[in-house]
Amino acid sequence: MGLVNVAPGVELAVDERAGRAPRVLLVHGLSSNRKTWNGVGRLLSEEGRAWVAVDQRGHGESSKVDDGYDFDTITRDLATLIGEAGRVVAVGQSWGGNVVVELAARYPELVSAVICVDGGFISLRNSFDTWEEAERALTPPDFSGMTLADLQEGARERFAGWPEEGIAGQLGNFEVLGDGTVRARLAWPRHRLILQAMWEQDPYEAASRIRVPVSVIAVGKDGPDRAERVEQFVAECEDGRLEWVDGDHDIHVQQPGVVYRAIAELIDE
Secondary structure, eight states: OEEEEEETTEEEEEEEEOOEEEEEEEEOOTTOOGGGGHHHHHHHHHTTEEEEEEOOTTSTTSOOOSSOOSHHHHHHHHHHHHTTSOOEEEEEETHHHHHHHHHHHHOGGGEEEEEEESOSSOOHHHHOSSHHHHHHHHOOOOOTTOBHHHHHHHHHHHTTTSOHHHHHHHHTTEEEOTTSBEEESSOHHHHHHHHHHHHHOOHHHHHHTOOSOEEEEEEOOOSHHHHHHHHHHHHHSTTEEEEEEOSOTTHHHHOHHHHHHHHHHHHTO
8 A cells, every 4th residue: 555645634545556558547436445446456457457546535544634525626636646647547436436527527638538337427416306315315324333243244244245355345444443343434524525516516517528438337227217317428428338237336346357347448449
């Protein structure tokens, strides 16, 4: 692990591997962490490809600051991380997909292609009538009093059939306290700020400003509205592609090969 300073008082934790260009930037979802990309990173390394996985501010082992969770600041963090090392293929899952869409729209000189893993197209205004309704529905569960053993047992039941590296990555969303109990690494007030930013975001408008290929991996057509919205998002992209797959929302953790193949196909065109 390394730490990269991206703003005053803000360091982002990264895992990075050297390899042939273009470098792949792996961006996790809301209340997640960079370790959930371990499977995808392993496959990239096996093929000699360069990549970097990052904990966004407030997440994982990055700085736990109380502000800067709007898309302007979050994407500036990533733009600073990318720096002058050359354009990246930006891959993001869930909220991270929305982040890399904004990154490509705001910093076109830094991004050569985008891959959205069951995200990018998420519009809270399409799913909820009011911010208050969205806030109530998306408040995370309370893990107070739970131990790491409790989490491990629950994870193995919930994620049965997932690779061990994936389960370990999911457990990285929590820190163990001195009394043996756990708490989410992303505190609720910061989580809420991200939800508010998502409420205000128009990912379709952002997509319309992207001039590089955008590949969307969408999981499950659970209703015609979802399929229509995903297809609408892809249509907004100048060069949009869509692949429907079967699996869980965290498909990059459950089936890293699915995401790796999408990356490799885009890079090798």
